[in-house]
Amino acid sequence: MTSSNRRRGRFGTEPPSTGTAAQDVEPDQESVARAIALRLLTSSARSRGQLAEALARKGVPDDVADRVLDRFTEVGLIDDAEYARMLVRTRHAERGLSRRAIAVELRRRGIDDETAGDALEQVDSDDEDEAARRLVRRKLASTSGLDAPTRSRRTLAALGRKGYPPGLVARLMREELAQQGAEGADELDGFDPGP
Structure with a gap:
């Protein structure tokens, strides 16, 4: 029996031309990569780096991922x-x-x-100072019933987590407390924000 006869055997040709087995063709890697990237982009905007990382986690080869991501960039899906x-x-x-x-x-x-x-460059130092000032006001208002060191520590920590340097936060706290009156301004006497 020749190999072509063996393939046909009693089950017909391989792969079959009809039925479920004929439709269950394994998708090519590019199609899989496109589907993954489109699904991710549908849920939210993503950077090329994020998409490349997601494709790598799914086992998409780098060259296939690069081709798909290049095409998505070319048509404006990734910017x-x-x-x-x-x-x-x-x-x-x-x-x-x-x-x-x-x-x-x-x-x-x-x-x-x-x-x-x-x-x-969209955010200049004035924008950053104003945002920090709003945060300082909000934090000082929410801690008004606490003692001065606790208020200072919590305000400094909250703004530190948002990336503001301690010196800027201390200056803004002093200014805001001074506007609240002499009692508030005294709260930061001797306060050292550190480096």
Whole structure:
């Protein structure tokens, strides 16, 4: 019996031309990569780096991932510069994050330093100071019943988590407490924010 006869045997040709087995063709890797990337982009905007990382976790070979991501970039489905600008706007306006904290997040999301730097230009030092001032006011108001060292520590910690330097926070606390009156201004006497 020849190999072609063996393949046909009593079951017909392999693979069968009809039925479920004929339809269960294994998809090519590019189709799988496209489907994964599209599914991720449907749920939220992502950077090229995030998509590449997700494709690698799913076992998509690097060359296939690069081809798919290149095509998505070419047709505008991936735009790291716009993604970075959007992230800077939302993180600063909605969460009050400092430029430093946003830069760390951009890097973590796979945005290169040059693209991140361009996007961060949307937030200047005046914007950053104003955002920090709003956060200081809010934190001082929410801790008004506490003793001075606790208020200072909590305010410094809250703004530190958002990436603001201790010196800026201490200055803004002094200014805000001075506006509240002499009693509030005395709370920071001897307060040392550290380095």
